[in-house]
Amino acid sequence: MLETKDILETINMIDNENLDVRTITMGISLLDCMDDNIDKACVKVYDKICRSAGDLVKTGEDIEKEYGIPIIHKRISVTPIGMVAAPCQSKKIVKFAYALDKAAKELGVNFIGGYSALVQKGFASGDYALIESIPQALSETDFVCSSVNIGSTKAGINMDAVKMMGRIVKETAEITADRNCIGAAKLVVFCNAPEDNPFMAGAFHGVGEADTVINVGVSGPGVVRAALAKNGAGKDITEIADMVKKTAFKITRMGQLVAKEASKRLCVPFGIVDLSLAPTPAVGDSVAYILEEMGLETCGCHGTTAALALLNDAVKKGGVMASSHVGGLSGAFIPVSEDAGMIAAAQSGRLDITKLESMTAVCSVGLDMIVVPGDITPETISAIIADEAAIGMVNTKTTAVRLIPAVGRKAGEMLEFGGLLGSGPVMPVREGAPDVFINRGGRIPAPLLCGLRSKIFRQVVQINRGKAVALPRFFGQADGIIFKQAVRLELCGVALIFFYRQQTDTRG
Amino acid sequence: MRAIITVIGKDTVGILARVSDACAKADVNIVEVTQSVLQDMFAMIMLVELDKANIEFEQLKDSLKKVGDETATKIHIMHEDIFNSMHRI
Numbered sequence: 001m002l003e004t005k006d007i008l009e010t011i012n013m014i015d016n017e018n019l020d021v022r023t024i025t026m027g028i029s030l031l032d033c034m035d036d037n038i039d040k041a042c043v044k045v046y047d048k049i050c051r052s053a054g055d056l057v058k059t060g061e062d063i064e065k066e067y068g069i070p071i072i073h074k075r076i077s078v079t080p081i082g083m084v085a086a087p088c089q090s091k092k093i094v095k096f097a098y099a100l101d102k103a104a105k106e107l108g109v110n111f112i113g114g115y116s117a118l119v120q121k122g123f124a125s126g127d128y129a130l131i132e133s134i135p136q137a138l139s140e141t142d143f144v145c146s147s148v149n150i151g152s153t154k155a156g157i158n159m160d161a162v163k164m165m166g167r168i169v170k171e172t173a174e175i176t177a178d179r180n181c182i183g184a185a186k187l188v189v190f191c192n193a194p195e196d197n198p199f200m201a202g203a204f205h206g207v208g209e210a211d212t213v214i215n216v217g218v219s220g221p222g223v224v225r226a227a228l229a230k231n232g233a234g235k236d237i238t239e240i241a242d243m244v245k246k247t248a249f250k251i252t253r254m255g256q257l258v259a260k261e262a263s264k265r266l267c268v269p270f271g272i273v274d275l276s277l278a279p280t281p282a283v284g285d286s287v288a289y290i291l292e293e294m295g296l297e298t299c300g301c302h303g304t305t306a307a308l309a310l311l312n313d314a315v316k317k318g319g320v321m322a323s324s325h326v327g328g329l330s331g332a333f334i335p336v337s338e339d340a341g342m343i344a345a346a347q348s349g350r351l352d353i354t355k356l357e358s359m360t361a362v363c364s365v366g367l368d369m370i371v372v373p374g375d376i377t378p379e380t381i382s383a384i385i386a387d388e389a390a391i392g393m394v395n396t397k398t399t400a401v402r403l404i405p406a407v408g409r410k411a412g413e414m415l416e417f418g419g420l421l422g423s424g425p426v427m428p429v430r431e432g433a434p435d436v437f438i439n440r441g442g443r444i445p446a447p448l449l450c451g452l453r454s455k456i457f458r459q460v461v462q463i464n465r466g467k468a469v470a471l472p473r474f475f476g477q478a479d480g481i482i483f484k485q486a487v488r489l490e491l492c493g494v495a496l497i498f499f500y501r502q503q504t505d506t507r508g
Numbered sequence: 509m510r511a512i513i514t515v516i517g518k519d520t521v522g523i524l525a526r527v528s529d530a531c532a533k534a535d536v537n538i539v540e541v542t543q544s545v546l547q548d549m550f551a552m553i554m555l556v557e558l559d560k561a562n563i564e565f566e567q568l569k570d571s572l573k574k575v576g577d578e579t580a581t582k583i584h585i586m587h588e589d590i591f592n593s594m595h596r597i
Contacts, residue, residue, distance in 0.1 A: 002512070002588075004542055006595040007553055011514055011584055066565055068586035250594045257593040 014069060018222035018285040019251065021258050022278050023073040023110075024060050025198035027205035027213040027271060028052045030079040030114075038088040042099040045084065049076060049103040049112075052212050052268075057108045059265045063258055071258065072420075073110040076103075077203035077215075082117030086126035093129045097137035097144050104143040113145040113203035118193070121155040121443070131164055135171040138183035145201035151191035151389040153396045157444040159386065165189045166382030166438065170405050173374075177407035184404040185337075185369065185421050189385050191392035191399045196272050197328040202400055213271035214263045215328060218255030219278040221339075222285040223247055224311075228293040240294060241314045248275060248318030256323040274328030275319030276364060277311070279339035281422035287311070287332050288341025288351075299341050300351030308332060309362035329398060331364025337404075337417065337424030338369055347425045353384075354430065361391050366399035371415045371424035374407040381405070383434035386444075394447050509558050510539070510588040511565075513572065517581025519550035526575050527554070527583070534571070535562045550581070555588065 013019040033044035053076055060074040078084075081096045097115050104112040115137055117127040134146050148165055151157035169184055176183035188202040195206020198215035205213070227247045232240055252275040263270035279287045288299035291307045312331040320326050334356065336342045345351035353370060360366045366388050372381075385401045392399030404424070406415045411428040515527055524543070531538055536556050543552040561568065569585050576583035 002553075002591050002595060004544060004551065004553055007512060007514060007591055008516070008551060010586075010591055010594055011516070015582070065569065066587050067590045068584055069590065253593045254590065257589060 013220070013223045013226075013250075017220070017226045018280065018282055019220045019254070020070040020072050020218075021216060021255055022219040022276075023075050023198050023200075023217045024056070024071060024258065024262050025075040025077055025113075025203055025215045025217065026053050026056050026266070026268065027077045027196065027203075027209055027215060028079075029205055029207075029209065029211045030081075030084045031207070034084055034087050036087045036089070038085070038090040038092060038095055041084065041088060042095050045078075045096060046099045046103050049078065049100070050106055053103075053107050053109070055266055059262055062265070063261055067258065067261075069254060069258065072219075074108075075198065075200060075203065076107070076109050076112045076114075077198070077205045078112065078114035079205050079207065080114060080116040080118055082119075082124070082127040082130040083207070084126075085130060086124060089125070091129055093126070094133040094137045094140070097133070097141050100144050101141035109143070111143050111145050111200045111203075113147065113200050114205060115144050115146040116148060116204040118149045119158050119161045120149050120152040120191075121158060123161070131161070131168060134168050134187060135175045135183065138172050138186050139175040145186045145188075145203065147188040147190055147193065147202040147204060147400075149190040149193040150385065151393050151444070152446075153192060153393050154446055156446040157191065157386065157389045157393055159438070159443055160441045162189075162382050162386050162389065163379075163438050163441060165385055166378035166380070169381050169403055170376070170378045173405040174407055180415055180417055181404050181407055182417060182421075185402065185417060187402065189389075189401045191389035192397060193400075194328055194398055196274075198272075198274050199276065199278065199329060199333075201402065209271070210269050212268045214259060214266065214268050215271040215274065216255050216259035216262065217274040217276060217278065217328065218251050218258075219276065219280075219285075220247075220251040221277045221279045221287045221290055221332075222282075223251060224277060224315075225284065225286070225290045225293050228290065232293060237310065241310055244311060244314035245318030248315045249322045251275065252319035252322035252326075259323075270325070272325045272327030273319070273323040275315060275323065275326060275330050276328070277315055277332045279333060279335065279342075280420055281338055281340055281343075283340055286339045286341035287334055288339050288345055290332075292341060298348065298350045299345040300355050304355065305358050305362055308334070308359050312363050329364045333365055333368060334359055334363050335369035335402070336427070337371060337415075337422040338420060339422070343423065343425065346427055353427050357387060357391070360388060360399055361395060364398070366392070367401045367403065369402055369404070369421065369424060371404045371406050371409075371426045372429055373411050373426055374405050374409050376405050376429060377433070377435070379433065379435040379438045380429055382438045384429070386438070390444070393444070394449065511556055511558055511585050512588055512591060513552075513554040513556055513583065513585045515550070515552040515554075515576070515581050515583050517550055517576075517579065518548055519545050520579060523550065523579050523581060524552060526579060527552070527572065530568075530571050530575050531556060534568050535560050536568065556585075
């Protein structure tokens with residue numbers, strides 16, 4: 001029989017520490033719904049989603065009841081609509097958003113993501129029209145979420161798309177100004193977007209995925225904070241990291257169980273577990289409080305980046321052992337408006353956008369749910385996106401920007417969304433106009449680091465082919481973290497040899 | 509399917525009897541019981557087997573909740589696997 005203390009620990013985590021499965025997200029490929037007639041394509045999209053995810057909500061609720069774990073959201077992610085819409089050549093691409101929203105309402109899911117375009121290297125047919133339609137799509141639908149990938153480590157940053165997204169983010173906020181600019185909260189701009197992310201607003205179903213797949217996002221900042229509060233006093237950082245790892249392991253095991261069970265009941269393959277610490281506005285369910293529990297007076301003071309780096313890494317290490325497939329974003333989220341501790345820190349002025357930017361270099365996502373003054377220029381938004389994308393591109397990590405320009409509000413005022421999105425103080429942005437830089441357009445070339453690594457990577461694969469070592473997603477964000485560490489050592493050695501050879505070759 | 513029933517609350521007379529009664533009425537077999545009283549707090553854990561239950565899981569949950577409300581305790585019933593997966597490798 002199980003030990004009493006273990007059973008009570010689990011019950012306590014759920015009852016008092018906000019442990020939950022944040023979302024069961026079903027990924028659905030819409031590649032077979034393409035049609036040159038947009039109306040026919042929309043009917044196919046609606047039918048396929050309803051057919052594939054008919055039992056999703058009920059199954060989620062059943063598991064919730066039987067296992068006693070709250071499953072907060074049931075969501076759907078679909079193939080980026082920019083691709084699905086490519087053959088239509090229609091300017092009324094927003095019809096796809098209506099079809100997605102209608103399907104979401106019919107099925108009773110909380111969000112549907114994938115009104116997306118992947119334009120890191122350039123615009124394909126359909127992408128441009130889709131991006132232009134985002135403000136209208138997000139203002140006229142309730143559950144549709146949108147994302148645009150404007151950069152990657154391998155492709156560089158598409159500055160034309162960055163420029164465009166500054167304007168689109170602002171327009172989306174303006175068009176939904178009467179609803180607290182909610183449209184902008186459903187729009188994410190990515191660099192290195194993961195294809196299997198179950199979290200909104202950035203979820204979409206990548207083209208390399210199966211026809212349908214179940215991805216699960218677990219959460220639990222409250223549990224980690226409580227573990228540190230109970231046992232962390234007087235411990236050194238090594239022990240703190242260990243405590244986070246152990247807690248992350250338990251949380252992820254629960255996610256893995258739910259994912260496998262959902263996959264079995266729905267007869268849909270299990271994709272990944274995304275082991276993220278996703279805060280909610282509920283008291284105690286905050287990533288900022290974990291950092292403060294580690295010994296910072298306020299989230300945002302010096303030391304925050306180091307504490308977050310430790311947290312993010314320990315969560316990944318603990319989680320990766322607990323699940324057979326880890327993916328998505330996996331790590332610690334820092335959405336300001338959704339985190340009670342972040343809100344308090346931002347209100348007190350101790351957490352500003354520049355500190356948040358440096359934190360994004362070590363967290364799992366990026367500048368998330370940050371409310372900025374309504375008079376911000378599109379160029380400044382674009383520049384913030386470009387800065388954030390550069391961090392992601394160079395560090396081979398996912399970064400995202402979800403800014404909400406609060407129309408008619410100035411720094412210091414509050415913007416209320418309610419629900420999981422919370423409320424955010426309007427945070428000032430830095431002075432100075434980046435207009436000329438942004439308006440140049442073009443592409444920021446991919447960093448050399450990546451090119452060099454890719455070549456070495458191919459060499460290593462060749463070397464190891466005989467040993468049957470597969471490195472399918474070596475550069476993916478969350479996959480095979482431990483493996484990555486091991487191989488990195490090998491890579492370093494090869495890198496030196498390669499670099500030396502290259503230098504010698506150049507010299508003649 | 510096996511489930512774990514946990515009862516947490518202030519110790520009063522007859523909690524075990526009432527929970528067992530609810531299980532018996534539903535044809536739910538009690539496999540194992542452990543209980544401890546820490547200061548005033550009563551914690552009872554029951555491993556039960558639901559294969560021959562004559563009511564749905566949801567109904568059993570409701571009837572246990574009712575017992576919990578009447579005895580001012582918190583009663584959970586959860587699938588055994590949740591604990592196995594979290595605490596055993």
